[in-house]
Amino acid sequence: AMADQVFLGVTARKADRVRELIPVFQKVNAEMPGSIAFITQFSMFQQGFSGGRSIDIELSGPDLEHLIALGSEVFEKVRKVLPGAQVRPVPSLDLGNPEVHVRTDRRRAAEMGISNRDLGTMVNVLIDGAKASEYRYEGHEIDLRVVADTGHLQRTHLIDQLPLSTPSGELITLGSVAAIEIVSGPAQIAHVERERAITIKVSPSEEIPLQLAMETIENDVLGPMRGQKRLGGLYRARLSGTADKLTLTRRSLQRNFILAIVITYLLMAALFESFLYPFVILFSVPLAALGGFLGLAVVNLFTYQALDVLTMLGFIILVGTVVNNAILIVHQSLNHMREESMPPRQAIREAVHNRIRPIFMSVSTSICGMLPLVLFPGAGSELYRGLGSVVVGGLIVSTVFTLILVPALFSLVLDARENLKGRLYRRRDHEPGLEPTFDR
Secondary structure, three states: OOOOOOOOOOOOOOHHHHHHHHHHHHHHHHOOOOOOOOOOOOOOOOOOOOOOOOEEEEEEEOOHHHHHHHHHHHHHHHHHHOOOOEEEEEOOOOOOEEEEEEEEOHHHHHHOOOOHHHHHHHHHHHHOOEEEEEEEEOOEEEEEEEOOOOOOOOOHHHHHHOEEEOOOOOEEEHHHOEEEEEEEEOOOOEEEOOEEEEEEEEEOOOOOOHHHHHHHHHHHHHHHHHHOOOOEOOEEEEEEEHHHHHHHHHHHHHHHHHHHHHHHHHHHHHHHOOOOHHHHHHOHHHHHHHHHHHHHHHHHOOOOOOOOHHHHHHHHHHHHHHHHHHHHHHHHHHHHHHHOOOOHHHHHHHHHHHHHHHHHHHHHHHHHHHHHHHHOOOOOHHHHHHHHHHHHHHHHHHHHHHHHHHHHHHHHHHHHHHHHHHHHHHHHHHOOOOOOOOOO
């Protein structure tokens, strides 16, 4: 723990009931005046106490006192616009830590032949001890420190009476060459890009999406302060921490989702030797995405499950899973048309009739294999429950609609292709100017 912070870790005897301890400790904190509690359940992927689902509001500027005033204002406003959120400043928003400032009287010190650096070294030796050198022993570096006698200084007001030796050998007191001030200061000074900074760490309640919390902070807290010219210029504010990671992760997942669709399309185009049929098959992907959101909504009727990164991965998994049913129908239809010379609509009906049984068998095994992830909660179930609900919902909805919409869409595509071919043939056979001519 730091000077102004205390860390307390609690472990539940039943691992799947850890979340129930959070409101208990929130009630305990309400009875502790002058303290700010930040209670969180550690995630398997969390590194450090400040990680997890949090937003960091970094305030930076030159003057510490003005920065603390801005931090206090942001702290109070965030608590109002995000009810239920846990908010804490790092470092603290007060100057309650007593400090002793030794300010050199440069003229008097120069008369005595003492430089500012020498004075600092002597004060450090007399009060705290200073490192003079070091030596190595069995591979270890050991500091040699020069310290004053134990009990040499017992009272703060006696600091100005500390004896100093001048280069000429005279003994003087510290108060004769420096002014001693007792002031209040921060327990810790943080810096961001070489400027003094204060970070307001915000952990929104689980019911508020992280993206919505970021927009609320930006629009309702930081935006008006920038409009009043209280932020901007020398004093700046930006969102960082998990907020930055959320933006980067969302962009990465969007690119991966598009890349998965492109790779799937190109692979099917190579296998079918056609650029047209894969479009019919990929029509099942939006249906799967709809089913994924419906599955997540059903889970949220009984327990809270956020749209986290692992849940988002479920949609990428669906791209390669739900196209299987459509591939079976399209491939079997083409087999009937090429090998048995069936008309397109009869071939499609026969393909659905032939493939509906293996489709239901494969989907049933996949859904039954995924259901335990959704139905049986336990310790760590929040990691995979969202992923399972998205895959199960996507499989169910896409299967039902694929058996109806994909055959209908495939029939329309085949009809459109035949009409287009007929028009081209008619133009070639009947329109003048399209016949080959020979010049003598």
